[in-house]
Amino acid sequence: MGAQMGFDNWDEIRTAYQVARAGTVSGAAEVLGVHHATVIRHIDALEGRLGARLFQRHPRGYTPTEAGQLLLAVAQATDDQFAQLGARIAGVGEDVSGDLIITSLPNMSQMVLPALAQLTAEHPAVRLRYITDLRVYRLEYGEAHVAIRAGARPTEPDNVVQPLCVRESALYAAPAYIAAHGAPRGDADLAEHRFVGSEPGKARAPYHHWLAAHVPSDALVFASNEFAAQLGAVRAGIGLGFLTVVEARGDSGLVEVMPPRPEWSAPLWLVTHVDLHRTPKVQAAVRALKAAASVCPDAV
Numbered sequence: 001m002g003a004q005m006g007f008d009n010w011d012e013i014r015t016a017y018q019v020a021r022a023g024t025v026s027g028a029a030e031v032l033g034v035h036h037a038t039v040i041r042h043i044d045a046l047e048g049r050l051g052a053r054l055f056q057r058h059p060r061g062y063t064p065t066e067a068g069q070l071l072l073a074v075a076q077a078t079d080d081q082f083a084q085l086g087a088r089i090a091g092v093g094e095d096v097s098g099d100l101i102i103t104s105l106p107n108m109s110q111m112v113l114p115a116l117a118q119l120t121a122e123h124p125a126v127r128l129r130y131i132t133d134l135r136v137y138r139l140e141y142g143e144a145h146v147a148i149r150a151g152a153r154p155t156e157p158d159n160v161v162q163p164l165c166v167r168e169s170a171l172y173a174a175p176a177y178i179a180a181h182g183a184p185r186g187d188a189d190l191a192e193h194r195f196v197g198s199e200p201g202k203a204r205a206p207y208h209h210w211l212a213a214h215v216p217s218d219a220l221v222f223a224s225n226e227f228a229a230q231l232g233a234v235r236a237g238i239g240l241g242f243l244t245v246v247e248a249r250g251d252s253g254l255v256e257v258m259p260p261r262p263e264w265s266a267p268l269w270l271v272t273h274v275d276l277h278r279t280p281k282v283q284a285a286v287r288a289l290k291a292a293a294s295v296c297p298d299a300v
Contacts, residue, residue: 009049015042016054017075020068024061081141096281097125102289104148106132107227108268110247112148115285115292123284134204134225139273146285147271151204154269160277162286164268165293168245169207171258176237183257184240191215196222196233196241207242207264268293 018028019039029036043062047054054068064072100119104112109132116128137143139159154161173183177194184190197220198208211220222233234241235253242264248254270289276282 009046012042012046012049013071013075014079015039016046016068017072017079019043019055019062020064020072022061023063027061096123096284098281099127099129100146100281100285101129101131101144102146102148102285103131103133103137103144105134105150105227107231107244107247108132108148111292112289115288118291119285119288122288126281126284139271145272145276145282146289148289149269149271150266151206153267154271156271158274160272160274162270164270164290166265166267168260169205169242169264169266170245170248170256170260171207171240172234172243172248172254173240173257174235174237174253175255177234177239178255178257180237183255187214191219193219194221194239195219196224196230196239198230199223199225205242206266210263211242 015028015032015034015038018031019025022028022031025036025039025043029039032039043055050067050071052067053065054071055062055064102112102116109130112130116130120126120128131137131144136149137147139145139147140156148164150167171184181193184193191214193215195211195215197211198205200217200220200223220239222230222238224230224233230241231243231247233239234243235251240257243254245260248256270286272282272286
């Protein structure tokens with residue numbers, strides 16, 4: 001059967017991984033800080049041990065074969081986990097210092113930033129990283145220490161999930177839009193209006209699903225994957241748009257044309273990994289975020 005791969009082969013596997021990423025021996029040698037002859041020796045030795053070609057050689061460089069792609073999938077996953085291990089280790093100290101990674105959806109910064117300001121004031125040795133993204137960051141890989149999730153209660157194993165608050169959303173327009181098109185009088189005339197929203201197929205918020213069920217698809221005249229762009233489009237009068245009450249009320253460039261409804265609202269959850277949940281650093285972040293959640297209309 002196949003050769004036994006021990007830990008003494010990790011240098012060769014890492015070399016193969018870098019050759020695949022760079023596409024050339026010289027590129028991999030530069031990343032690894034070794035001579036290009038060392039790279040060639042590692043690849044040759046690894047292919048000999050496996051009894052299979054990992055790369056097709058051609059004048060422009062190296063391209064992984066099917067066997068190479070199988071090996072590199074494992075190498076990629078291993079490299080990712082080692083890269084993220086530092087974040088996990090950094091969270092286990094008994095003092096509140098070092099890196100603290102918090103992640104949320106992009107349009108939550110108005111709620112999160114006061115919490116982070118409080119955190120840095122109370123614990124100046126903390127280095128905060130606040131990552132906003134639509135994708136779900138994996139706490140078990142150390143991608144974040146604390147995550148704020150919206151929607152259905154998260155169900156990943158080994159995570160501690162706590163309710164944070166409920167974010168109310170309402171339908172808003174700019175004065176310029178109302179001057180040009182009027183304001184909707186009720187659900188029945190929504191189809192006559194123009195809307196701003198998320199890219200079709202990528203919208204997860206409850207109000208986007210509600211909108212899709214109540215207006216024709218061509219009523220969505222402006223779509224973006226950026227919340228800031230959606231907000232700017234509503235302010236510019238391009239169309240009506242759903243916004244959270246927290247970010248929209250008090251904005252003189254916006255008029256609430258339909259008040260919040262339960263079916264447009266989304267619960268927020270604080271998510272931490274069970275291994276780090278009780279560490280002082282994570283507990284400090286959780287306390288600060290819960291205090292800041294008072295800006296939600298319905299803190300829970």
